[in-house]
Amino acid sequence: MSELKFIDLFAGAGGLSEGFVRAGFIPVAHVEMNKDACDTLRTRTAFHWLKENGRAKEYYDYLQGNISRDELWSKIPQHLIKSVINTEISEETLPSIFDQIDAELATDTVDLVIGGPPCQAYSVAGRVRKDMTDDPRNHLYKHYVKFLTEYQPKMFVFENVPGILSANNGHYLQLIFDAVGEAGYELELKVLNAQDFGVLQDRKRVIIIGWKNNLDLEYPQFDKVEMKFEIAKHLFNDLPKINSGQGHWGVSEYVGKTNNYLESTGIRNGINFTTQHISRLNNENDLEIYRIAVDKWVNDGKRLHYAELPERLIKHNNTKTFTNRFQVVNHKGVSHTVVAHICADGHYYIHPDINQNRSITVREAARIQSFPDDYFFESSRTAAFKQIGNAVPVLMGEGIANKIRQMIK
Incomplete structure (x- = not known):
């Protein structure tokens, strides 16, 4: 089948994206407001392109201090560097983000949208520290849904902390479900633990998986990896x-x-x-x-x-x-x-x-x-x-990606 392409929103340093790349997906764009994380994504983008073209040694030259970061980035097609979009996702920036993604896509389509808005507003610790009711991060899901409306991917993966289940007595979660439904998607969620994917870490995350209404799909079953390592x-x-x-x-x-x-x-x-x-x-x-x-x-x-x-x-x-x-x-x-x-x-x-x-x-x-x-x-x-x-463990991302690939196929 043709290459499956995805957009990563609130991408961070790319743990979830790295898992999807391992599973054979191709990133169209990463959108992230933190500059350091964007620089990390650009460096990783350079690694993948150089490796695919038999030039991984040039990436390792960078790690060994033999070339500068600018020299590393200059070695790959510059549209890939520009596909890492360093901006906050907001009502004001959405048109510009769409324009940049459209330029990268050309005539291709988006198969998948992944990512999760910053979790501080949903986390239990965050709610203890201050009243998060008016925190604008509570409503970033609306922008996420606009990407679904704009690009009509077959599926999406929305990741967040377990605190989202109880935030404002479940009101925010219901708003997400309603907005996704209006955009033409069905969805289910489960709380998954990274250690069940082979990660040596007890890390629980809410993973929402959605698909277009006309697809006969259901939430995948994940086989638990038996842990024998220390x-x-x-x-x-x-x-x-x-x-x-x-x-x-x-x-x-x-x-x-x-x-x-x-x-x-x-x-x-x-x-x-x-x-x-x-x-x-x-x-x-x-x-x-x-x-x-x-x-x-x-x-x-x-x-x-x-x-x-x-x-x-x-x-x-x-x-x-x-x-x-x-x-x-x-x-x-x-x-x-x-x-x-x-x-x-x-x-x-x-x-x-x-x-x-x-x-x-x-x-x-x-x-x-x-x-x-x-x-x-x-x-x-x-x-x-x-x-x-802040990252999603790579192995967890890869395990989810492999199931999503099967579902799309």
């Missing part, structure tokens, strides 16, 4: 052992052999190095807390409660809420959910190896999100962490 043994063990404040933004060579998990997931994909294996520098107070937290978790299987610390280590007056502010990544099972707040501090993502005594690196966070090791997050360590925390 983070310390299978996900982190081949990376250089570093301490707080150490590592490299550029090249880090592997210190261990690959394994079935890294190979089968495509995290390690043929080259002998990765990048962005760099950790934060922590103060001595935090490092002592890290040692206590790791010892308690690894040896006793218990989480550290902040109020239990020696008084000299307690620096926050509030010891009754957020008592799990220091949490170790589960070394034997799957990680707790990686969120964007990892960009602000790493206390919630402490490495389980007490000898390394640090929070996890950018590369380790990316691996927990199942990004391949040659995926490069642009701009800075803080920006990279934020992009990773």
Whole structure:
């Protein structure tokens, strides 16, 4: 069959898109308001074009610091760079976005729209912090639906946090259902967990899948991937052992052999190095807390409660809420959910190896999100962490994409 083409809205760093590309879909455009994420998408777009044309070495030259980012981007057709549209989706910008997408499409059609509006307005944590009733992000779904009306894709995938189910007592969700129905689509939703797709992370997401009314379809059944792998043994063990404040933004060579998990997931994909294996520098107070937290978790299987610390280590007056502010990544099972707040501090993502005594690196966070090791997050360590925390795990995206491909065929 002909190539299946998709538009990615609120694309972030491209985790969901990467999964669809792996499944054989072709991106027509990515729309994202964050510049750093757009730069990441452009760099990844360059990788895919160079690889498809037998020139992957030129991408790896960039990772190794042999050429600049502008030189990398100049090596591919410039319409592909322009297909990453760095703008906020709003009533004012929609005509311009449509014009740019139309120029990229030419006479082709769009088979699929994917993506999910920013989740802060729907998240439980966001609603705790402030009244989100008037937050304009609550209504971004209306713009999403306008892409369905404009391009009439066969199907769409709408991703968001579980909090969308209860936001405003389910009112926002009903508005989405009504708007999609008026646009001529049927839809169903389920709460899916990334670990069921082989991701070493407990990450639940609402996945809404829709299709045009004239298609005889129903929500797909996903086979659960049986998990037999552990983070310390299978996900982190081949990376250089570093301490707080150490590592490299550029090249880090592997210190261990690959394994079935890294190979089968495509995290390690043929080259002998990765990048962005760099950790934060922590103060001595935090490092002592890290040692206590790791010892308690690894040896006793218990989480550290902040109020239990020696008084000299307690620096926050509030010891009754957020008592799990220091949490170790589960070394034997799957990680707790990686969120964007990892960009602000790493206390919630402490490495389980007490000898390394640090929070996890950018590369380790990316691996927990199942990004391949040659995926490069642009701009800075803080920006990279934020992009990773906001992303859909690649393996989850690929699993969804494979089912969608079958449904369209």
